[in-house]
Amino acid sequence: MNIIVIGGGIIGASIAYHLAVRGAAVTVLTDGRPGGVATAASFAWINAAPGNSRPYFELRVKGILEWHRLQHELGERLAINWNGSLTWTNDHPAMATQFAEHASWGYxxxxxxxxxxxxxxxxxxxYPDQAAHxxxxxxLSPSETAHVLLEAAAEHGARISTDGVQSLVSRNGRITGVQGEANEIIADHVVLAAGIACERLAGAVGVKIPMANRLGFLAQSAPLPPTLSxxxxxPQAHMRQNADGRIVVGADFAGGAAPDDEDAAAENLLASVRGLLTSGDDVVMDRHTLGLRPVPADGLPIIGSVAQLPGLYVTVMHSGITLAALVGRLAAEEILSARPVDILAPYRLARFDGV
Ligand SMILES: Cc1cc2nc3c(=O)[nH]c(=O)nc-3n(C[C@H](O)[C@H](O)[C@H](O)COP(=O)(O)OP(=O)(O)OC[C@H]3O[C@@H](n4cnc5c(N)ncnc54)[C@H](O)[C@@H]3O)c2cc1C
Incomplete structure (x- = not known):
């Protein structure tokens, strides 16, 4: 089966890998350097933390477990920091209630x-008197992980091209391929894993993907010796340390306006890190990123075939880092078997019918 995957972020890379391992002839088109757009700007926390419905929480737990499965498959080259998280807020009673509910769900x-x-x-x-562990x-290091998955896909025969897709091609009511930079490429299936670009590419063939993308601003320090486990x-910032020693820091999961002065905003984030770490004086600015989180209108992932256009499979979501290993496997299984996977039923595009 010939399958085109549009997108070289963590979702496209994972789907390409899982398809290629299962014997599909895969072409990945990335529109520039692989490694993703949202992926490259991500905080990359793998979690099922409070704030979601129970069914979506359960999908996220499966997402976490699938990274372990994928590590068994790919070995040491898939590096993930599994040292857990430590959380505290200024509203301890509310936080304790939230975490107690999650504990009662088995988390x-x-x-x-x-x-x-x-x-x-x-x-x-x-240290706070009480924190949730x-x-x-x-x-994980998000772009590096996408590269690892694309390399593994290539080892199973996938072709990775930095060409862009200009449009999806449909004939007789089904998607038959894509218009690339130079020519049309024909395929049995096209997987749209283009992050925020999914909306435009699908919209051009009459498929509406309702999105409510949100900004996300992060700063990174220059590499430090091992400091964070x-x-x-x-409350003042969330942070983690990359495998290369950089501290990645953000302060806002909800989105909001772009900072008026990005350099100053990044300095503020690093000031929070300095206030939190005993080696704070050694924290030096390296870079900052303003990314767009690809967020479907109701906040939940969109995953699956598009009923009105056979041949097209769409994947766009926030928390793509948490979910990539799971989504990659389930998408590959759905496409190759033509059998829907039940646990993905709440995440079909058709739930937005009538928008
Ligand atoms: C600041 C920030 C913090 C985040 N924190 C977390 C977190 O802690 N945990 C978590 O789970 N998730 C987090 N996310 C969300 C997560 O990063 C995304 O859900 C995930 O990276 C989406 O991956 P993707 O592959 O779908 O999209 P992207 O990484 O955006 O990749 C899209 C790909 O499509 C390609 N493309 C676009 N147009 C075309 C075209 N015309 N032709 C060919 N290719 C094309 C792009 O070049 C790119 O390769 C965060 C996101 C941001 C921005």
Whole structure:
């Protein structure tokens, strides 16, 4: 089966890998350097933390577990920090209630004392009386991981091209391929994994993808010696340390306006890091990124075949880092078997019918 995957971010890379391993003839078109757009700007926290409905929480837990499965498949080259997270907020009673609910859902999370928190993260300046420790959570280097998955896909015969797709091609009511930069490429299936560009590419063939993308601003320090064990989610900032030693920091999961002065905003983020770490004086600015989170209008992923246009399979979501290993496998299985996977039923594009 010939399959085109549009997108070289973490979602396209994972789908391409899982298709190629299963014997499909895969062409990935990335429109420039592989590694993704949202992916490259991501905080890259793998989690099923509070704030979601129970069914979506359960999908996210499966997402976490699938990264372990993928690590068994790919070995050491798929590096993930599995040292968990430490969270505290200014509203301790509300947080304790939220985390207690998650614990009752079976999520490994519990409130720990300041001394236990210090064992988890020894290099913080001070510790809250109570923090939530969630040992199942992790983080990865997002673009590097997309590269690893694309390399693994190529080892199974996938062709990776940096060409862009100008449009999807439809004939007789089905998608038959794409118009590339130079010529039309024919395929049995086209997987649209183009992040925020999904909306435009699908819209041009009459498929509406309702999106409510949100901004996300992060700063990164120059590399430091090992300082953070896992993720630290404090009221003033959330941060983690990349495998290359850089501290990645953000302060806002909700989105909001772009900073008026990005350099100043990044300096503020690093000032928070300096206030949190015992080695704060060594924290030096390296870069900052303003990314767009691809967020479907109701906040939930869109995954699956498009009923009105056979041959087209769409994947666009936030929390693509958490979900990429799972979505890659399930998308590959749905496309190759032509059988829907039940747990994806709530995430079909058809739920937006009538928008
Ligand atoms: C600031 C920020 C923080 C985040 N934090 C987290 C987090 O902590 N945990 C989490 O799980 N998720 C997080 N996310 C969300 C997560 O990063 C995304 O859900 C995920 O990266 C989406 O991956 P993707 O492959 O779908 O899209 P992208 O990474 O955007 O990749 C899209 C790909 O499509 C390609 N493309 C676009 N147009 C075309 C075209 N015409 N032809 C060919 N190719 C094309 C692009 O070049 C790119 O390769 C965060 C996102 C941001 C921005």
């Amino acid at each position: 490994p999370t519990r409130m720990v004392s300041s001394s236990e928190a210090a064992q988890q993260e020894p290099f913080l300046v001070s 969630s040992p199942l959570e992790g983080s 896992g993720l630290v989610l404090a």
